[in-house]
Amino acid sequence: MAKITVLVVEDEAEIQQLVSYNLIRAGLNVTCADSGEEALARLKAEKIDCVLLDLMLPGMSGSEVCAVMRRGESNPMRAIPVIMLTAKGEEEDIVAGLDCGADDYITKPFSPKVLIARIKAVVKRAVADRSATAEERKTVIVVDGLEIDKGRHEVRLGGQPVQLTTTEFGILSLLAEKTGWVFTRQQIIDHVRGYDFLITPRAVDVQIFGLRKKLGEYGRMIETVRGIGYRFRSTLEEKG
Numbered sequence: 001m002a003k004i005t006v007l008v009v010e011d012e013a014e015i016q017q018l019v020s021y022n023l024i025r026a027g028l029n030v031t032c033a034d035s036g037e038e039a040l041a042r043l044k045a046e047k048i049d050c051v052l053l054d055l056m057l058p059g060m061s062g063s064e065v066c067a068v069m070r071r072g073e074s075n076p077m078r079a080i081p082v083i084m085l086t087a088k089g090e091e092e093d094i095v096a097g098l099d100c101g102a103d104d105y106i107t108k109p110f111s112p113k114v115l116i117a118r119i120k121a122v123v124k125r126a127v128a129d130r131s132a133t134a135e136e137r138k139t140v141i142v143v144d145g146l147e148i149d150k151g152r153h154e155v156r157l158g159g160q161p162v163q164l165t166t167t168e169f170g171i172l173s174l175l176a177e178k179t180g181w182v183f184t185r186q187q188i189i190d191h192v193r194g195y196d197f198l199i200t201p202r203a204v205d206v207q208i209f210g211l212r213k214k215l216g217e218y219g220r221m222i223e224t225v226r227g228i229g230y231r232f233r234s235t236l237e238e239k240g
Contacts, residue, residue: 004123005029007048009039009065010085011057015108019052019085022112028119036060040068043077049123052115055086055097062086063100070101070163081122081166085110095210103166125166125192141176143234146218148173157218167192168211171204175222175232184229 006023010016011034020030031046033039036057042048051069055062062084069077084097084105097105103122106115141148147156150173155162164172170192175183183191185201208230212219223231 003027003029004049004119005031005047006119007031007033007039007042007046007051008085009033009036009051009057009062010054011035012054015054019115023116023119026112026116028116036062036065039065040077043069043080048080049126050119051080051082052085052119053082053102055084055093063096066097066100066102079126081126083115083118083122094206095213098165098168098207098210099214101163101165122166125170141173143176143179143221143232144218146176146215146221148176157215162214164211164214167207168214171207172211172222172232175230179232179234182225182228182231188229 006028008016008019008023008030010019010032016032016034020032023030031042031048033042037060039051039053040060043051053062053065057065066082066084069075069080069082072078081104082102084094084102085108086093086097086105087108094105103125104118106118139150141150145158148169149155153166153169155164155169155172171188174188174191175181185204188204189201208222208224212222215221221232221234223233225231
């Protein structure tokens with residue numbers, strides 16, 4: 001397998017150098033950008049497998065860069081995994097980063113081993129998505145007014161498109177595919193990220209919070225099962 005190439009978008013020189021050093025030591029290729037504008041230029045000019053994107057940047061913010069990457073069905077940058085690298089650890093900031101299309105986040109200060117594990121996990125997930133069989137790609141899940149097209153990686157609610165991150169899409173697909181089935185947080189992590197991914201159950205809760213918010217009134221279909229995890233329940237079951 002070819003080396004993973006990571007684009008590090010960070011305006012603080014010391015942090016950029018520290019991150020690059022650890023990634024190179026781990027056997028990854030690294031290219032850097034000091035601003036959002038430079039990051040987009042590099043993404044157009046180079047083959048990038050993953051982006052480490054600082055939320056706070058001069059000029060164009062990390063959220064804006066991520067939004068541009070996710071815009072348009074034919075956009076070649078759309079499928080590149082994005083990990084937000086930020087000093088902000090508040091839930092609202094994390095959700096904001098995920099809302100704009102990031103696949104994951106990691107807060108400063110961070111463990112180099114955890115960062116590398118997360119990079120490998122999101123890249124592995126992206127490769128798996130691209131290499132899915134035709135049979136897997138054509139799977140469509142329909143529950144009440146919710147339609148999940150796994151092949152097109154699209155979600156529609158009442159006929160209207162809903163923009164989800166790769167992680168949110170994976171969680172929703174897992175839960176909706178088996179309505180009423182209770183999944184533990186660890187099962188959700190294993191399905192969405194892979195067994196080598198280092199993440200806490202708390203991160204799953206944050207993803208669910210953002211997912212419910214995007215689904216609006218349908219967010220109640222994702223139920224919390226105290227002490228265990230989550231399940232997806234049809235609104236028709238509620239009426240019955």
